[in-house]
Amino acid sequence: MSDSAPQTAPQAAANGNRRRQLTLLAGVVAVGVVGYGAWWLAFDSHFVETDDAYVGAETAQVTALSPGPVAKIFVSETQAVKKGDPLVVIDDADARIAVAQAEAALGQAERKVKGYFANDTALGGQFEARQADVTRADAQITAAKADVERARIDFTRRKALVGEGAVSGDELTAAQNRLANAQAALNAAQAARAQALASRDAALGSREANTVLISGASVGENPEVKAARARLDAARLALARTVVRAPTDGVVARKSVQVGQQVAIGAPLMAVVPTHEAYVDANFKEVQLDKVVPGQPVVLTSDLYGGGVKFHGKVKGLAGGTGSAFSLIPAQNASGNWIKVVQRLPVRITLDPADLAKHPLRVGLSMKAKIDVAKQ
Incomplete structure (x- = not known):
């Protein structure tokens, strides 16, 4: 039989059936492609996901x-x-000894400052006593001046009567001696007053110096006591x-x-790992990040629990650089033999504490993260 011979009825029917099946298959494929495209545009294009994600925590x-x-x-x-x-x-043991020493030093400082307050009263009394000495010296000078004046008048009167023979030479000499003694007593009183003034000024200076140590503060607020108390607090802190x-x-x-x-x-x-505050660092490709912003919701699954356990979180932020940029030896892309490699950027994701309480995670576990980028 030649190839150009007419087909039999069964052959024609088989060929027609095959064409219908191929047409139906092409239609199904076309519907599937269109359906997938529509589904991707409506839903899947709103998400970016990666399985390059790991659990971390602020250890x-x-x-x-x-x-x-x-x-x-x-x-x-x-x-x-x-x-x-x-x-x-x-x-x-050493810390307890240091506390005991600091307590003793505080007690000494408090007693020392209380001594300053007691000295203030004593120095005040000394100043009053020296002031009384000055007053007494003033009175003695006044009396000595009166004695000198009386002795001078007596000497002048007797000296005038010597020529008339009414006063003997011995009486004149005695009057002269009394004048000299009165003048000497005046000089002594004046010297005593100068000494009393010096003693009073010294007592005043001592009191003022002591007043500087206690002015404006009680015993407890005195700088020496506060410094000793601070050293005691430091010793107690070291003990704790x-x-x-x-x-x-x-x-x-x-x-x-x-x-x-x-x-x-x-x-x-x-180290203490706060597993209740665990987070996820998801390393997304740079081509996936154009719509990722902080606050977007994330659904995650863990290899530990499988896909049946969902973790919920939110994007906290994007890292400041890729992992290769912060590596110990950063890549030198200025070399002649350069091959472009798609980079990944870590995205920090916070997890719902309720999810972590139900299904605890450990640092370093693998995760899968899916971000809803439709929500800005």
């Missing part, structure tokens, strides 16, 4: 705030703790810091301290 580093040997450890790795729970106790407490709620991790270990101030002891 609290626990360090020693007082030096000394470790006396006790109350926690172990993976143990959950609350803020303020004791973690480690450092031997406090021998008990290292949890800075936040979380789980103990990276514990590196043992009983008996000598630690210095700032030595790392362990």
Whole structure:
């Protein structure tokens, strides 16, 4: 039979059936493509997603705030703790001695300042006594001046009568001696007054110097007492810091301290991971980020719990640079053999605390994140 021979009826029917099936298949494919395009435009284009996402947390580093040997450890790795729970106790013998010394120094300072107040009264009395000496010296000078005046008048009168023979030479000499004695007494009184004035000024200076130490403040507010109290507070704080407490709620991790270990101030002891405040850093491609802004809702799933458990969150912000830009050895794109690589930028996502309470996460776990970019 030749190829140009007419088809039989069964062959024609089979060919027609095949054409109808192919047409139907093409129609189904076309409807599927159109449907997918419509669905993508209406829904899927409103989302960007990535599986390059990981759980993170602001891990609290626990360090020693007082030096000394470790006396006790109350926690172990993976143990959950609350803020303020004791973690480690450092031997406090030296700190207790420092507190006792500071307490003694405070007592000495208070007694010293009370002595200043007592001295103020005593120095005030000394000043009044020296002032009385000045007043007494003034009175003595006045009396001595009167004696000198009387002796001068007596001497002048007797000297005038010597020529008439009414007064003997001995009487004149005696009158002259009395004048000289009165003048000497006046000089002595004046010297005594000068000494009394100097003593009064010295007493005044001592009182003023003491007044500077106590003026404007009570015993408790005196600078010397406040400085001693501050040193006592510092010693008590150092004693309190021998008990290292949890800075936040979380789980103990990276514990590196043992009983008996000598630690210095700032030595790392362990870390506390606040799992209740976990977040997700999702690394989206740069071509996905044109519509991503803070506040947009995010739906996440974890490899730990599977796709049946949904976590809800919000975009907190976008990182200031890509991971390669902040790497230890940043890429040098100015080289001659350059190949463009699509970069990824970390997007920080906060999680709903209720979701974390129901399904706790751990730092470093893998996540899948889907952001609704339709909501601006």
